[in-house]
Each structure stands twice: as C-alpha cells, then as structure tokens.
Amino acid sequence: MTFDLKNIARANIYNLKPYSSARDEFKGEAKVYLDANENPYNTGYNRYPDPMQWKVKNLLAHLKNTKTEQIILGNGSDEIIDLLIRSFCEPNVDEIIILPPTYGMYEVYGNINQVKITEVLLTENFQISISEVKKVINKNSKIIFFCSPNNPSGNLLKNEAIKEILNEFDGIVVIDEAYIDFSTQESWTEYLDIYPNLFVMQTLSKAWGLAGIRLGMGFANAEIIKLLNKVKPPYNISQLTQEKALEALLNKDEKNDKVQEILQQRDWLITELFTIEKVQHIYPTDANFVLIKIENATKVYEYLIQESIVVRNRSTVTLCFDCLRITIGTAQENKILIDALKAL
Numbered sequence: 382m383t384f385d386l387k388n389i390a391r392a393n394i395y396n397l398k399p400y401s402s403a404r405d406e407f408k409g410e411a412k413v414y415l416d417a418n419e420n421p422y423n424t425g426y427n428r429y430p431d432p433m434q435w436k437v438k439n440l441l442a443h444l445k446n447t448k449t450e451q452i453i454l455g456n457g458s459d460e461i462i463d464l465l466i467r468s469f470c471e472p473n474v475d476e477i478i479i480l481p482p483t484y485g486m487y488e489v490y491g492n493i494n495q496v497k498i499t500e501v502l503l504t505e506n507f508q509i510s511i512s513e514v515k516k517v518i519n520k521n522s523k524i525i526f527f528c529s530p531n532n533p534s535g536n537l538l539k540n541e542a543i544k545e546i547l548n549e550f551d552g553i554v555v556i557d558e559a560y561i562d563f564s565t566q567e568s569w570t571e572y573l574d575i576y577p578n579l580f581v582m583q584t585l586s587k588a589w590g591l592a593g594i595r596l597g598m599g600f601a602n603a604e605i606i607k608l609l610n611k612v613k614p615p616y617n618i619s620q621l622t623q624e625k626a627l628e629a630l631l632n633k634d635e636k637n638d639k640v641q642e643i644l645q646q647r648d649w650l651i652t653e654l655f656t657i658e659k660v661q662h663i664y665p666t667d668a669n670f671v672l673i674k675i676e677n678a679t680k681v682y683e684y685l686i687q688e689s690i691v692v693r694n695r696s697t698v699t700l701c702f703d704c705l706r707i708t709i710g711t712a713q714e715n716k717i718l719i720d721a722l723k724a725l
C-alpha cells in the first residue's frame with residue numbers, strides 16, 4: 382500500500398488556503414478583545430467559541446488514548462461524513478464504496494456532492510465480501526465506508542476483512558463506530574498509528590445520550606485531520622455543545638452505567654422476542670438495537686403505530702425483507718413493546 386494524502390485529496394482542497402478567523406490569529410489571553418465584532422456585553426455566549434475545541438479534544442485524546450491532533454469534531458458524525466466526501470471526492474469523477482444494508486447518510490452525502498456511489502452488498506450474514514470489494518476498487522475510489530457495529534443489522538464486521546482492505550486500499554477506510562460502546566470489541570482507534578488511511582468515527586449521540594447537542598468525532602492521522610480542518614466551518618461546534626460535551630466526558634461512569642443498563646435490557650428483550658411465534662429470526666447484535674425478521678413486518682409495524690409504539694420498518698431495505706429494527710428502551714418501554722407483540 383502506498384498511502385499519499387497528496388494523491389488522494391482533491392487538489393483544490395489540498396492547496397486551499399483556509400479562512401483565518403479572529404480566534405485563529407490571536408491565541409492566548411488578552412485584556413481587551415476588539416477583534417471579532419462581537420457584542421461586548423456579557424451574556425455568557427457573546428464570544429465566539431474555540432474553533433478548534435481544544436478542551437474537548439484534549440479530554441477526548443486522554444479518554445480514547447489518541448493524540449489531540451488526531452481528532453476532528455463535527456456537528457454530528459453526519460457533518461464529518463460530508464467533510465470527508467468533499468475533501469477527497471471530485472464531483473462526477475471520484476467514487477465512494479458503501480456496503481448495504483448500511484447507514485443511509487453515506488449515500489445521501491455522496492449524492493449531494495454528486496459523487497458516484499458503488500455498492501457492494503454485505504453477505505447474508507452481514508459480513509464483508511472481500512473479493513467483491515477488491516473487484517470494484519479502482520483509481521477513482523477514494524473512500525470505503527464500513528459501519529461496525531453495522532446499522533441496521535447490529536453485528537460487528539470481522540476485523541480480518543477490514544485489515545485486509547486497510548492494507549490494500551490506497552484511499553480512506555472509514556470505520557463508523559457509532560455503536561462501539563455497546564460492543565465488547567475494542568475501538569479501531571488503537572490502530573491509528575499503524576494505518577495512515579484509517580478514519581474512525583464515533584458520536585456522542587448514542588451511548589453518551591447526547592443526540593440533541595450534535596457532536597460527532599473523527600479520529601485519523603494528523604495529516605488527514607489537518608486537511609478536514611481546512612474545509613470545516615470555523616465555528617462548527619457551538620459553545621453550548623462544547624460545554625455539555627466536556628461535562629459528559631468528565632462523567633464517563635454515568636455513561637458506562639447507562640450502557641450496562643441498556644445491555645441488560647437488550648438481553649431481556651431478546652429473550653422475550655424468542656417466545657413470540659411470529660418472530661422468525663433475531664439477528665446477533667453488538668449495538669443498542671436489535672434487528673428481527675417477523676411475519677408481515679409492515680403489518681406489524683402499522684399495528685405497533687396504532688398502539689403508539691414506533692419501531693423502524695426496514696422491510697424494504699436490501700437483505701432486510703420483513704425486518705424491523707428495534708431500539709432498546711427503558712425496562713418499561715421494552716415491556717410495553719413485548720406486551721403489544723404478544724397481543725398480536
């Protein structure tokens with residue numbers, strides 16, 4: 382493998398002179414700030430936030446055992462997906478590779494950016510078909526999106542397959558770890574110093590319980606992060622979000638306790654689902670949801686809506702015929718669902 386950022390980044394981005402904000406040009410503490418056209422009267426939020434979010438990133442680096450320069454933060458992981466595509470893929474020339482059934486936003490951002498999307502289906506067991514992926518890789522392939530644990534199937538993708546692609550693909554290999562905290566597997570962040578083309582995505586939206594503040598995290602070698610920093614809006618993470626994130630990250634025990642509770646509930650829910658006759662298959666999960674195959678899934682979905690219970694109907698998705706995706710809720714919520722299914 383010959384990873385060279387200059388060869389895979391879009392030339393206009395690689396050569397871009399980024400906007401230099403007032404807060405980029407003067408760092409440190411001053412007595413009087415008259416540089417950013419802010420309102421001088423203190424509202425608690427009258428100043429622009431730190432464009433590089435150093436406090437949050439320093440804490441994250443410590444928690445995740447990475448370097449601060451290996452981190453980028455986005456307005457949700459979704460912003461990071463968009464930044465990646467815009468930084469590496471020339472519209473109407475370059476391609477991304479996705480492995481359906483998977484998270485829908487890779488395709489949406491590919492389409493928004495007019496970038497070709499090459500699909501390589503996962504196998505029946507929702508694993509990577511290495512030979513099929515290798516077959517479609519060409520000189521215009523810039524990014525491969527792996528989601529592990531995968532949404533909507535819930536399973537981890539096999540490490541050996543991902544390693545093989547990391548070793549052979551010259552472009553960026555994204556591993557979306559939105560659900561990694563619900564899994565027994567270690568994060569891929571521990572391989573950042575080994576694979577220059579590895580890009581790990583995580584989020585505060587799931588295990589950390591903070592979907593509302595919009596904070597996504599990207600981890601990669603410092604060169605890739607530097608490139609994306611040129612493209613991101615200068616103040617993409619609000620002061621409010623940075624404060625909330627810091628507070629949460631300082632309280633990781635609270636997150637871990639909630640994850641434990643959700644995992645216990647996941648076990649309970651799966652045990653109960655096995656007793657329901659219409660349920661034909663329960664797919665193995667390493668996430669905070671479970672995919673089930675159920676007779677007449679769309680009818681069941683509509684019945685549940687009538688009962689004021691919303692699950693995700695995935696029955697029209699590739700390889701997910703008659704499947705519903707169920708998020709693990711509280712003990713009470715899960716019981717309401719199971720009672721409704723038993724009454725079906």
Ligand SMILES: *Cc1c(COP(=O)(O)O)cnc(C)c1O
Pocket residue numbers: 456457458459460484528532557559583584585586587592595596597
């Ligand atoms: C929920 C989810 C995310 C999180 O997106 P945010 O924009 O950070 O809320 C990312 N990837 C996958 C696969 C998800 O399911």
